[in-house]
Amino acid sequence: MQFRLEKRPEPSKLMLYVTPVASVLLTMLVGAIIFSLIGYDGVGAVREIFLTPLTNSFKWQDLGVKAAPLIIIGVGLSIAYRANVWNIGAEGQYVMGGLAATGVALATYGMTGWWILPLMMIAGIAGGAAYAAVPALLKTRLGVNEILTSLMLTYASVQLIYYLVRAPWKDPMGMGFPQTRRFAADALLPNIIPGTIVHLGVPIAIVVALIAWFVMSRSVFGYQMKVVGAAPHAARYGGFSENKTIWLALLVSGALAGLAGMLEVAGPFQRMVPGFPTNYGFTAIIVAFLGRLNPLGVILAGIVMAITFVGGEVAQTTIGLSSSATGVFQSMMLFFLLAGDILVRYRLKRVIPAQEARA
Amino acid sequence: MTITRRNILKIGGAAAALPLLGSRAFAQSEPLKVGFMLIGTVNDNGWNFGHATGAKFMKDALGDAVAEPTIVENVPEGPDCERVLRELAQSGHKLIFATSFGYGDYVIKVAQQFPDVKFEHATGYQRSDNVATYNARFHEGRAVCGTLAGHLSKTGKAGYIGSFPIPEVVMGINAFVLAARKVNPEFTITPVYISTWNDPAKEADAARAMIDQGIDVIAQHTDGPAALQVAEERGIVGGFGQGADMSAFAPKAQLTSIIDNWGPHYVEAAEAVIAGTWTSGDRWPGLKEGEVVIGPYNESIPADVVAAAEAVKNGQIDGSFNIFTGPINDHTGAEKVPAGVTLTDAELLSMDWYVEGVNPPA
Numbered sequence: 001m002q003f004r005l006e007k008r009p010e011p012s013k014l015m016l017y018v019t020p021v022a023s024v025l026l027t028m029l030v031g032a033i034i035f036s037l038i039g040y041d042g043v044g045a046v047r048e049i050f051l052t053p054l055t056n057s058f059k060w061q062d063l064g065v066k067a068a069p070l071i072i073i074g075v076g077l078s079i080a081y082r083a084n085v086w087n088i089g090a091e092g093q094y095v096m097g098g099l100a101a102t103g104v105a106l107a108t109y110g111m112t113g114w115w116i117l118p119l120m121m122i123a124g125i126a127g128g129a130a131y132a133a134v135p136a137l138l139k140t141r142l143g144v145n146e147i148l149t150s151l152m153l154t155y156a157s158v159q160l161i162y163y164l165v166r167a168p169w170k171d172p173m174g175m176g177f178p179q180t181r182r183f184a185a186d187a188l189l190p191n192i193i194p195g196t197i198v199h200l201g202v203p204i205a206i207v208v209a210l211i212a213w214f215v216m217s218r219s220v221f222g223y224q225m226k227v228v229g230a231a232p233h234a235a236r237y238g239g240f241s242e243n244k245t246i247w248l249a250l251l252v253s254g255a256l257a258g259l260a261g262m263l264e265v266a267g268p269f270q271r272m273v274p275g276f277p278t279n280y281g282f283t284a285i286i287v288a289f290l291g292r293l294n295p296l297g298v299i300l301a302g303i304v305m306a307i308t309f310v311g312g313e314v315a316q317t318t319i320g321l322s323s324s325a326t327g328v329f330q331s332m333m334l335f336f337l338l339a340g341d342i343l344v345r346y347r348l349k350r351v352i353p354a355q356e357a358r359a
Numbered sequence: 360m361t362i363t364r365r366n367i368l369k370i371g372g373a374a375a376a377l378p379l380l381g382s383r384a385f386a387q388s389e390p391l392k393v394g395f396m397l398i399g400t401v402n403d404n405g406w407n408f409g410h411a412t413g414a415k416f417m418k419d420a421l422g423d424a425v426a427e428p429t430i431v432e433n434v435p436e437g438p439d440c441e442r443v444l445r446e447l448a449q450s451g452h453k454l455i456f457a458t459s460f461g462y463g464d465y466v467i468k469v470a471q472q473f474p475d476v477k478f479e480h481a482t483g484y485q486r487s488d489n490v491a492t493y494n495a496r497f498h499e500g501r502a503v504c505g506t507l508a509g510h511l512s513k514t515g516k517a518g519y520i521g522s523f524p525i526p527e528v529v530m531g532i533n534a535f536v537l538a539a540r541k542v543n544p545e546f547t548i549t550p551v552y553i554s555t556w557n558d559p560a561k562e563a564d565a566a567r568a569m570i571d572q573g574i575d576v577i578a579q580h581t582d583g584p585a586a587l588q589v590a591e592e593r594g595i596v597g598g599f600g601q602g603a604d605m606s607a608f609a610p611k612a613q614l615t616s617i618i619d620n621w622g623p624h625y626v627e628a629a630e631a632v633i634a635g636t637w638t639s640g641d642r643w644p645g646l647k648e649g650e651v652v653i654g655p656y657n658e659s660i661p662a663d664v665v666a667a668a669e670a671v672k673n674g675q676i677d678g679s680f681n682i683f684t685g686p687i688n689d690h691t692g693a694e695k696v697p698a699g700v701t702l703t704d705a706e707l708l709s710m711d712w713y714v715e716g717v718n719p720p721a
Contacts, residue, residue: 066442177461270464274554310442316432
């Protein structure tokens with residue numbers, strides 16, 4: 001018996017929104033079954049990973065802090081992916097944004113003033129955008145695939161951190177540990193809720209997503225991104241330049257990743273360390289797709305992804321589940337989502353061999 | 360009531376404790392919950408395995424007085440570890456071991472919010488009322504390894520895979536080459552820093568590159584057996600297990616191993632917390648106290664070489680030998696420690712210079 005995928009004439013609008021939710025539920029169900037089968041408390045694992053972070057109010061601050069960079073980067077990526085520009089190197093742009101902001105923080109060390117943080121923010125945005133400009137240039141001038149260049153530049157950016165924190169930016173008080181000094185008070189993000197770890201980056205993430213949603217749904221820019229992605233020929237015919245779209249997509253996604261890098265280094269990290277790249281740039285790819293490439297959806301997806309991270313640690317402390325389990329759950333979620341997408345856009349059709357049909 | 364950090368913690372703490380009240384009210388002496396935060400996985404067969412073994416030792420020794428230890432793996436040195444520390448403290452762990460250098464800032468920060476929880480930070484230097492530090496004198500073991508290397512190496516060149524150039528690592532490199540040069544005055548060592556405690560691919564790459572450049576002994580201050588496996592595969596003179604016995608991975612190449620024996624310290628700390636006698640401070644035991652143990656020697660090593668290594672080991676145990684007694688020159692050849700003078704612990708803990716025989720990394 002053979003099957004063939006046949007494109008549906010019009011994918012169901014309802015199903016497009018149901019699949020992300022269904023994939024999260026399926027992940028919980030299948031996860032519970034798999035972990036039970038290999039001898040763990042499967043139901044407990046799902047409860048601790050997906051529910052405890054929501055029901056324990058102590059965990060909300062963690063969710064906000066963990067989700068913020070995922071949302072900011074995810075929003076940028078969703079804009080680029082809408083235009084069929086595959087920026088896989090958000091992690092590198094995040095790092096460069098963080099480094100640029102660190103540069104400002106160290107250069108202004110010993111100074112005070114309200115202007116330091118905004119300057120760091122501009123530096124972070126510029127750093128991320130500049131790093132994304134490299135794949136844009138290579139793609140538009142030489143036709144080099146942006147997936148490869150943006151991904152490989154990520155590794156270069158990590159080496160740049162190692163170089164900077166070991167020599168020129170090394171903390172004079174750090175016992176030789178490769179890290180920069182702790183930023184001065186005016187270069188640190190203020191906490192917006194006293195007594196918690198919730199910093200200014202959390203509301204910024206929401207504002208960024210709302211602005212992006214408005215721009216994508218109401219402006220010519222948003223229309224251009226969507227048309228170039230969905231129907232390149234029609235877009236060209238309509239006068240939208242493909243190269244210009246590639247530039248815009250990479251610069252916007254790079255700038256937002258850079259902003260996230262600035263917020264992380266000035267918020268939770270408070271200094272640049274070799275451990276600064278924590279895969280937010282890669283995880284945000286899942287967030288962008290889980291959020292249906294819609295900035296509002298990305299907010300929800302960012303929170304779901306943060307839940308799995310925070311919950312994964314809860315599961316380790318409460319039921320002794322290995323840390324790899326978190327990865328398994330996240331991967332399952334993306335798998336079900338992509339598989340679901342195929343079935344929303346295509347239908348499975350049984351191929352009836354010719355002779356059988358004749359008989 | 361105004362909203363202050365303290366009040367929020369109080370409210371949150373009370374809310375979190377509510378469901379537990381039922382069971383708490385009756386159990387007067389419930390078992391102590393002990394948490395361990397690791398940078399890698401317990402099956403790395405090295406550093407993290409050593410701590411997990413210590414946790415198990417503690418449970419076996421104290422029985423029902425402690426709960427099954429909670430081990431959180433793969434916690435990066437950064438804001439993520441702060442969350443894990445709070446998670447452990449909130450879930451009722453009264454003694455928490457943070458077992459990697461880079462956790463320091465966050466341990467101090469979280470400890471302020473949980474004054475009734477005791478924290479112990481391995482290999483760190485920052486302390487407070489409820490944060491103690493503990494470490495082991497690994498460099499004593501390095502002196503034994505260096506003695507073996509001095510005798511066995513044919514090229515007189517060793518490679519050393521380090522994580523970060525912090526005093527703890529620099530000290531180990533220096534102890535190793537000082538011991539080797541007592542046997543072979545021409546001995547040199549080349550450190551390579553890979554900026555991580557655990558990345559088997561990077562460790563193996565560094566090992567291969569150094570072997571290609573002519574080293575025939577390799578040592579590492581990273582968490583796993585990757586470098587030893589390369590040594591085994593390439594058939595060089597050998598290397599050393601770090602943190603645990605790694606002979607299963609390199610039966611020919613492992614000359615001996617430095618085994619971290621954290622168990623007794625974990626028992627002691629847990630007992631002190633139960634008895635209410637725990638105090639902050641710094642503990643730095645070594646071979647003498649049995650916190651650093653030299654594993655079995657490879658049977659291919661000639662008996663006189665084993666005897667030389669044992670002599671260095673026993674000298675450190677009875678106090679007659681200290682690897683950091685002068686004369687010691689720095690890597691440029693200038694005298695750093697005069698003859699007969701021994702570096703103090705404080706000097707060791709801020710060591711940022713290499714001894715003669717080290718080719719400093721760029």
